[in-house]
Structures are given as C-alpha cells and as structure tokens.
Amino acid sequence: MTETVDAKHEHEPHENIGGKLNWLRAGVLGANDGIVSVAGIVVGVAGATTDSTTILTAGIAGLVAGALSMAGGEYVSVSTQRDTERALLRKEKIELKTMPEAEERELAEIYEDKGLSSEVAAQVARELTEKDALQAHAEAELGIDPGNLTSPWQAAWASLVAFTVGALLPLIAIALPPLSWRVWACAAAVVVGLALTGLISARLGDADVRRAIIRNVGVGALTMLVTYYVGVIFGTTVG
Numbered sequence: 001m002t003e004t005v006d007a008k009h010e011h012e013p014h015e016n017i018g019g020k021l022n023w024l025r026a027g028v029l030g031a032n033d034g035i036v037s038v039a040g041i042v043v044g045v046a047g048a049t050t051d052s053t054t055i056l057t058a059g060i061a062g063l064v065a066g067a068l069s070m071a072g073g074e075y076v077s078v079s080t081q082r083d084t085e086r087a088l089l090r091k092e093k094i095e096l097k098t099m100p101e102a103e104e105r106e107l108a109e110i111y112e113d114k115g116l117s118s119e120v121a122a123q124v125a126r127e128l129t130e131k132d133a134l135q136a137h138a139e140a141e142l143g144i145d146p147g148n149l150t151s152p153w154q155a156a157w158a159s160l161v162a163f164t165v166g167a168l169l170p171l172i173a174i175a176l177p178p179l180s181w182r183v184w185a186c187a188a189a190v191v192v193g194l195a196l197t198g199l200i201s202a203r204l205g206d207a208d209v210r211r212a213i214i215r216n217v218g219v220g221a222l223t224m225l226v227t228y229y230v231g232v233i234f235g236t237t238v239g
Contacts, residue, residue: 026155027162028204030070032197034166036220038062039190040227042174046183047231056175063167071160078152085144089134092142096133103137104129110140169193187224194220 041062045055096103104125111121128136138144173189174182198216202209 027158028197028201030159030162031166032194032201032216033070034063034066034163035169035190035193035197036223037066037163038167039170039186039220040223042170043183043186043224044227044231046174046186047228048234049231050179052175052179056171059167059171059174063164063171066167067160067163070163071156074159075152075156078150078155082150082152085142085149088142088144089138089146092137093134096137100129100133103133107137107140166193166197183228187221190220190224191217 038059042055042059045058049055107129108118108121108125111124112118116124125136134146138146170186170190170193174186176182177185194216195213198213199209201207201216202212
C-alpha cells in the first residue's frame with residue numbers, strides 16, 4: 001500500500017505550488033485586462049471614425065501605455081512587498097540572535113496552535129531551529145521563504161507580456177477584416193478571448209466555469225458597447 005501511494009505521488013510537485021498558481025492567475029488577469037482595455041479603445045474609436053490609421057494608432061498607443069502601466073504598477077507594488085519582507089527578516093534575525101530561547105518557545109507555540117502536543121511541538125521547534133533557524137521561523141511566523149522572495153522585475157515582465165498578448169487580440173481582429181465587418185470581427189474575437197481567460201481562471205481557482213465565463217464576457221461586451229456609442233456620439237458631435 002505504501003509503495004502504491006509513493007508511486008502515485010512520486011512525480012507530483014509539492015514545492016511552491018501556490019506561487020506558481022499565483023503567477024498563472026496574474027498572467028490570465030493581465031491578458032484579460034489587455035483584451036478589455038484595447039478592445040474598448042479600438043471599438044470606441046471605430047465608432048467615431050472609419051479611418052484605419054486612426055483606429056490602429058489609438059489601439060497601439062493603448063497597448064503600449066497599458067502594458068507599461070501594468071508593468072510599472074507591478075514593479076512598484078512587488079518592490080514594496082519585497083522591502084517589507086526584507087525588513088521583517090532583518091528583525092527576525094536580530095530576535096534569533098538576541099533571544100533564541102524565547103523565539104524557540106514562540107515557534108513551539110505556533111505548532112501547538114496547529115494541533116501538535118506540547119512535547120511534539122517543542123521537539124519540532126528545536127529540530128527545525130537547529131537545522132535552519134531563520135528558515136523555520138520566517139515560514140512559520142511570517143509566511144515568508146527567505147530563499148524565494150518575490151521578484152519585482154519578474155512581476156513587471158510577466159504583467160507586460162500578459163497584457164501585450166491579450167491586447168494584440170482585439171488590435172489584430174479590428175485591423176484585418178473589411179470595413180463593414182471589423183467591429184463585429186473584433187467583438188467576436190474578444191468574446192472568444194474572454195471566454196478562454198474566464199475558463200482558465202475558473203479552472204485555476206476551482207470555481208464555477210460557466211459563471212466565470214459569463215462574468216468575463218459580460219464585462220467585455222458592456223465595455224465595447226459603451227465605448228462604441230461614446231465614439232459614435234463624439235464622432236457625430238465633432239463631425
């Protein structure tokens with residue numbers, strides 16, 4: 001029985017699963033933002049003018065601005081998080097150096113709160129502290145892995161790429177078809193793209209797939225509808 005269980009779990013990854021899922025979710029959400037944002041821009045401008053150069057220029061500008069904004073926002077946000085993590089680790093190092101007994105008791109109490117008996121909790125705390133005190137205390141007390149701190153550059157690049165990939169869908173969809181079809185073609189491509197991101201995000205979060213797709217597509221459709229008629233009204237007024 002033990003061999004069967006070991007064989008079943010032999011190739012399953014057990015490390016940093018949460019982190020990988022978070023990156024996947026962030027990528028899906030970034031692509032989703034790119035689809036909706038640029039679709040709103042190009043459809044809105046298409047409602048105001050039939051000039052292809054104007055529509056593409058607005059779409060490309062929206063893609064570049066959105067991707068850089070997403071990347072910059074992620075970089076600043078994750079940099080702040082990383083600074084906070086480093087500050088907490090510095091404080092933990094000082095506490096481990098100046099009051100190691102108290103820190104070990106605190107670690108034992110954490111494991112007691114999780115359900116271990118006081119004797120087992122004390123033994124676990126002692127053995128983990130002897131192996132790597134900072135690692136043990138950082139993970140148990142702070143929820144931080146000292147060897148795997150968040151990377152602001154990785155977050156920035158991931159957001160930039162995800163947004164760009166998503167934004168290219170409505171941009172290409174409105175650029176290629178004939179004039180009479182381009183808004184509808186863009187809308188259809190966006191619906192498909194949003195349905196796909198809704199499906200993936202629901203699967204990653206173990207949520208209701210149909211609800212996620214309807215929500216995603218509904219938001220995108222409403223965005224395109226509103227921006228298109230804003231463009232129509234603005235184009236008519238200016239014209």
